[in-house]
Amino acid sequence: MVKLIGAVLVIVSGTLFGFYQASQFANRPKQIRAFILALQRLETEILYGFTPLADALGKIGQQLTDPLKSIFTEAARRLTDQRSSVTAQESWQFAVEEQWKHTAMKQSEKNIIYQFGFTLGTSDRNDQIKHIRLAINQLQHEEAAAQNEQGRYEKMCRSLGLLAGALIVILIY
Structure with a gap:
């Protein structure tokens, strides 16, 4: 009876891990798309709204x-904090570094977002728009690659999780 419960727990945990990995593949393109839309909103705020960067x-x-x-x-909180005198670049990079572990995005997207942060708040409005559009274009390429990976690996991860759990049960018993 204890062996049966242990076997079920191993299979369930393997399956849950597989489903978690599959959800990471599914969330990555969604988060990239959301980031693209956020950068487009930032572009609108800078170009048409004349909104200060921290407020935007x-x-x-x-x-x-x-x-x-x-x-x-x-990033906005660190820019508006009266006690710290950080630049837009420093506040952006700190925010990305602190919160990146909670995303499903990979290092390639992080590099694009970091590069964007280097130019944040350092130039005039037209130059900022050019940098935002460049980051959007690069992220769109990454989104296409992420959708391709999702199509390839999402279903496979689900199956491999279940199969890995079953293999462990077979090897143990």
Whole structure:
């Protein structure tokens, strides 16, 4: 009886791990798309709204869901904090570094977002728009790659989780 319960627990945990990995493959393109939309909103705020950067980041952050919401709101909070005198670049990089572990995105997206952060708040409005559009374009390429990976690996992860759990049970007993 104890062996049976242990076997079921091993199979269930393997299956849950497989489903978790599959959800990461499914969430990655969604989060990239949400980040693209957030950058487009930032572009609109800068170009047409003439909104200060900290206010624009906070406003966009309120419109998003976690984990992307945390990146934008943390960057805005650090920019408006009276006690710290950080640049837009430093606040953006800190927010990305702190909140990145909660996303399903990979290092390639992080590099694009970091590169975008280097130019944040350092140039005039037209130059900022060019950098935002460049980041959007790069993220669109990453989104296409993420959708391709999702199509390939999502179903496989679910199956492998169950099969790995079953293999462990067979090897143990």
